[in-house]
Amino acid sequence: MQTCLLFGLLIGCRESVSPIVVVKINPYLPSEFPPIDYPADNHFTSERWELGKKLFYDSVLSVDSSLSCASCHKSELSFSDDVAFSKGVKNRDGTRNAPSLANIAYHPYFTREGGVPTLEQQVLVPIQEHNEFDFNIVLAAERIALDSTYIAMSKSAYNRLPDYYVITRAIANFERELISNTSAFDQYHYEENLESLNQDETAGFELFYSKRTNCFECHGGSNFTNYSFENNGLYKEYPDIGRKRLTNLDSDESLFKVSSLRNVGITKPYMHDGSMATLKEVIEHYNKGGESHPNKSDFIKPLNLTKNEKMQLEAFLNSLTDYDFISNPKFKK
CATH class of the missing domain: 1.10.760.10 (Cytochrome c-like domain)
Structure with missing residues (x-):
């Protein structure tokens, strides 16, 4: 279901809107989960x-x-x-x-x-x-x-x-079969349960899917990743050469596969080297625009978010936690 009922989800609109407003389809929002593609010799039983x-x-x-x-x-x-x-x-x-x-x-x-x-x-x-x-x-x-x-x-x-x-x-x-798709965000977006996100989470949702932050450019789709290889300006000089290890191309130096943000609130520490302990640190890194690096993504730029906006973005990221998934007894030993 791609049609969403959002709190004034209009790209570039920053005013606080109280009533729920029906808007046109946002092209940046994820579509339904695709079916799982099993290899011919390893279908599920x-x-x-x-x-x-x-x-x-x-x-x-x-x-x-x-x-x-x-x-x-x-x-x-x-x-x-x-x-x-x-x-x-x-x-x-x-x-x-x-x-x-x-x-x-x-x-x-x-x-x-x-x-x-x-x-x-x-x-x-x-x-x-x-x-x-x-x-x-x-x-x-x-x-x-x-x-x-x-x-x-x-x-x-x-x-x-x-x-x-x-x-x-x-x-x-x-x-x-380790499928996570019942977070508060999933209930809000796919099941159209508008009560599943609170006001701060909804404001963070709007920020995430706006051209102001461009979070969705790398962390889009139903799995919150486009699976591309990017440099996010974590360091000026990286100890790990990243994708260059595979390709030996200078253009791939310190590029890493974009991680999914599903359940990101409980998967700390963050980054490929676990160098950031909290989501607050991660958000502040992107808000500042990261360090200078020749291969840094063009989407990594200073965001100039306010303290309240950073809090709202963190609230939205925490809404991606799927408590049913992480507590499901069938996945336990």
Whole structure:
């Protein structure tokens, strides 16, 4: 449903309006959620989902059996973590902030530089990374194949014994079902429940989708990201070269995949390196226009927001928290 009833949602209009006004369709607002696109060899079944969930929460995939996927992707935090860099095996520091897995099914590519084309392939990344699980998936499969429960579940789900194929497909099958779409914003926008956002959240909504802030340019769509690669002026000089690590192009230096803002109120710390602890810090960063960098996005400019407007924008961002999703028992261990 694209038609919205908004509190005076007119681009450029800054006056406070009390009554609800029916306005024309705002072209910047997200449309309905698209259907999930499953690979031909990994369509959803309850058996595959259950197997994937079991593997997601099992530390058997790390070299010393100390960590699971859920160690760094906690369900109560929208499947993200609450530290800048999650610890890997042997207490090794990670190199980037763990992103939320909410609505990961809609991402067209994976990792901060976008070098992994499928969710199935992405499952391999933490297993083999030295600073994460530091293991070999073939050896992990051999370990799993000693478990009679895994043997039975694997045969039921994929008609084969546990192996690398089963591990990657099953975990991807589970993760594709991590759909978050019942936040206060969703109730307001998709279900037209105008009582779900208060006055400050509605004012923040208007700011977010205005040409004054241009937040929607990168954080648009139903998943609040356009999946592009951007430099947001976090630093003048970045320790992490970002997408250039993949392409070796100077134009990609310190560009990172735009993160989804769904559940952003509970996925702190923020940025690719977890360097900002609060939404207030993030909003202030963008309000000031960021640091100078040759690859900085043209949309990152001083916003000159008032103290009240910054508070309203933060209120709207917090309305993206999906409490049903983060408390859903079916996603818990």
